[in-house]
Amino acid sequence: MRLFLWIAIIALAVVMLAAVVWTGIGWLRGRMQRAGERRVSERYAADVVRRSDPEANFFGFGTRGAAQVRGSGVLVLTPTELWFSRYAFRVDHAIPLERIDEVELVGSHLGKKILGRKLLLVRFHNQDGNQDSAAWMVDDPVAWQNDVLRWVALAQVTEYPPPGTTADAAPGTLPDAPYEQPTNPGHPAAVTPSDSEPDGP
Secondary structure (H helix, E strand, C coil): CHHHHHHHHHHHHHHHHHHHHHHHHHHHHHHHHHHHHHHHHHHCCCCCCCEEEEEEEEEEEHHHCCCCCCEEEEEEECCCEEEEEECCCCEEEEEEHHHEEEEEEECCECCECCCCCCEEEEEEECCCCCEEEEEEECCCHHHHHHHHHHHHHHHCCCCCCCCCCCCCCCCCCCCCCCCCCCCCCCCCCCCCCCCCCCCCC
């Protein structure tokens, strides 16, 4: 009888512990979601974001080696850049789409992997012209790969406005059509609507 009592107590303790852990995970995910949404809204207008994941897990930059520690944050794709904001210690990284050379799905990065999960890997050249790479674990990596490839292709053929011509636009925004120099320098640039951009997801 005493044995059955101890088994019941242990089983109850396990159930209670599981409930506490599950509640904690739900609270943490909710907090991450809100933090990610807040950071994205601080940087971009709502109609600029093409895809985002507030629970992206960053596996590091290829040039910085395997000593990097993975970190969660929000990953955002816009028509001009792939932007990541890490929650811990608030570290932000922006990769202009025109610098991205390849977008792949890989099983590991820098010797790190999660069993059964594919990582979104981008190969790019940095501001110094050197080759680098970065990888994230994201929700629906295939959709991420397709969207990044689509917007990279568009960014590499689109002529963007010179600096200062879209001062009122939020970071990462694009005009509806390639920039056209106005014939009268005294007037603002005219932008003609275009259907050349693909719709967001």
